[in-house]
Amino acid sequence: MKFAVLRFPGSNCDQDCVHALNAIPGASADYVWHKDTSLAGFDAVVVPGGFSYGDYLRCGAIARFSPIMKSVRDFAAAGAPVIGICNGFQILCESGLLPGALVRNRGLHFICAHVGLRVEQHDSLFTNAAWTGQILNIPIAHGEGCYFADAQTLAQLNINGQILLRYCDVQGRTSDAANPNGSCENIAGLRNKAGNVFGLMPHPERACDPALGSTDGLAIFESLLNKV
């Protein structure tokens, strides 16, 4: 399965994503420059973390206008899988591929830490290698990862089973104390209604090597390999 890892000016987790994916049997990854317009030959797209365009104006707000994003929209419309991680999640929200928005963390500080994530739904393209209720240990690193959506959107997300990951404590409770950034309903990751576009604030590529303390991020990428 071939992953396209997008590179915007200011992307900084692109190299990490390529490294992590290439280490997974059955997966391979290559960079796609933001000024390119073709995703031919790729089976999935990863929009990596970083500070695309310096996060000027608003996180992800400028990247959505890059030439490659039109191809990503077509790619997604055709049902192919797209994952946005951290800044990539912000870009997907800004592009209208995912509902809601990511705003400044409660507490205003950037936070880099391992967090617990409860898998809300294993019946998805992105979480089928885990089980519902499983707690994944995957790090976050963001200043603007507080997920926000209006009540109606949140209700729809719940009804449609679109929420895939919520921040939780070691017992799996999605308490306020376990919510690092103030996200609505502890939401850490969600998919679109069609089920092929996934955005999450945690960095699964940072949890694919025992030397880094956790391999729980593999579950996300392996889910895709299972399905496609």
Next chain:
Amino acid sequence: MISPEIIAKHGITPDEYERIREILGRDPNFTELGVFSVMWSEHCSYKNSKLELKKFPTTGPRVLVKAGEENAGVIDIGDGWAMAFKMESHNHPSAVEPFQGAATGVGGIIRDIFTMGARPVFSMNSLRFGDIRGDSSEARTNRRLFEGVVAGISHYGNCIGIPTIGGEVYFDDSYAGNPLVNVFCLGVLRHDQIARGGAVGIGNPVFYVGAETGRDGLAGAAFASRELTEESKEDRPAVQVGDPFREKLLLEACLELLASGCVAGIQDMGAAGLTCSTCETASRGGTGVEIDVNLVPKRETGMTPYEILLSESQERMLVIVNKGEEDKVRAIFEKWDLPYAEVGVVNDDGMMRVREGDSVAVEIPARKLADDAPLYAREAAEKKSPDPLDLSAIPEADPIATLKTLLAHPSIASKRWVWRQYDHMVRLGATVLPGSDAAVFVVREANKILAASTDCNAIYCRQDPREGAKIAVAEAARNIACTGAIPLALTDNLNFGNPHKPENFLQLREAVEGLAEACRKFDTPVTGGNVSLYNESPAGAIDPTPTVGMVGIVEDPKHVTTQFFKEAGDAIILIGNPGDELGASHYLLAVHGLKAGPPPKLDYDAELAVQEAVRFLIREGLVQSAHDCAEGGLAVALAESCMSGEVILGANVELTPDSSRADVVLFNESQSRIVISVAPDNAGSVLAALESRGVPARRIGSVLAEPCLEIAATGKSFAWSLEDLRQTWGFTIGELMGS
């Protein structure tokens, strides 16, 4: 014309002015005077410290580029790979504008590293502030500076995507009004990728690339070479504004450019901006460089040559391109959306010549400007030893309360509030997270594991700069040994007061000689660094702070070791003697409010034997955890080993020491001590191995499952709840900072 007042305002002495006249054979014009003033500032020329810096060992079998030759030294790490690293200060800018001051410090040191052709892989920092406790306006100011500096480092480092993986933060009254912000960056490269900063190849075009030049940071190097005063706020225009996004583009573009083979020489524009980069590249290349300021990309109109040359706008590079390759270079800059311009040419007349269209604004022999700054042997005060500590005058404090006080002291308390704000995980290397003795990082591209530590105990240096500096090196090496690594080299950042004051110059000289001696003993050459003098506020000079940043290598992933206990039942072994030196200790400072007595003595042979022994045991696979004893002594080290891991473990310890005073036994800071834990079955063989190596060691207790620290000493027994201690130690800083 040039009045004595203008000369004095540029910080140029009458003697220096005469020297300038001799070099030029005429009076300088106003712009030339400005150029000399920044190049001959302490920050750029090291004129007050260079004679001392020559005492450092800078060579060794692993040294590929020596200190002072280029922007950063380069050290071989094996298999054709090398590392470039350096530490630099941004103290004065951070004092007047903490966020941008610290941010641009990070930007500057990162540029120094990629200018060498290396990909920056991690950063660290060593920070010092005045006391942040209490409600005084001074404490509030110190908190504001601390908050701003951490936010600035976080902003720049996180955005550019270089992990900040460790460092140190101290709080002491001597830094009130003059914080220290020392930033460290390390990059890796193949041996054949080392880039040089020489303007070579007569006729080669000179390109300017990066951010447009503005009026920010005018003469910042000269600003950094003065004492801070009440009026320093007016120097705020001397602080630059950083744009990490631009620097990220510049970093990627420069690495791509260097890989293309089009580059003859490259130099970043840091302190003294365009001035420094043109005359230094010409001087290194043995050539001349001619540029036209009209061609320089600018973000403001009406800038004079003086302003353009002295601007310290950030995120700019000067690139000397092989003639004929200009189009390839332009294509790379355009790919990365960077402003650039061909601004000049390399010639053979040895002059730094700056034109403004048809007129010549500056014409100075480049080598004389860059390398012939006056050197001063400043007067040093007479050396005197610190008074011995009169222990009988120090009442013995209650050990139970003392340990809590020490763990709640912001200098010892957990720095989690700080490093949570730094992205320390990007680049997939942080195999030991911040909070252990040294940071350990897997460098993916080189398949190497590096350990790095920054250290300096400024109270030791205040009491005895020579001994304190030696201990800074020893402690860095010890921290690195505790992770299982072998020290390779170090960078230093010498933070001192005004060198014109003999007592300050004595401190500088003593510290340099102490560092130099210790570097020879530990076989760690100095790869470069930075001197920051004039660290004074109206209240006086800072405590002398010669910070070292040391890097070592772990040869096998299995050797990577952390400081926290791993399993209940493990035996706790103290390597080294229990010790009894309380002089200059954090106990005296935190409990008795004293900076008194001589610092602990460092015995090189004992220290080297202890470090070698720990490394040996780690390699044998016998060590579960290793932690050195530093501020707060053995009791603090034990508490940290219990509670700095993910789960709290307890310890039951019995000490049979050389003193009848519990405060001496628990909190002395004698050197060359490491606490390790080993599986109980291995305790006997570990002790036997240590004995056969002639290293003093004893089993002092066991790791407990219960979160309780129990220490028996001097016939008494003391116990602490580690949940309480962790609450104090873990959250003190966050609570002080209101989050």
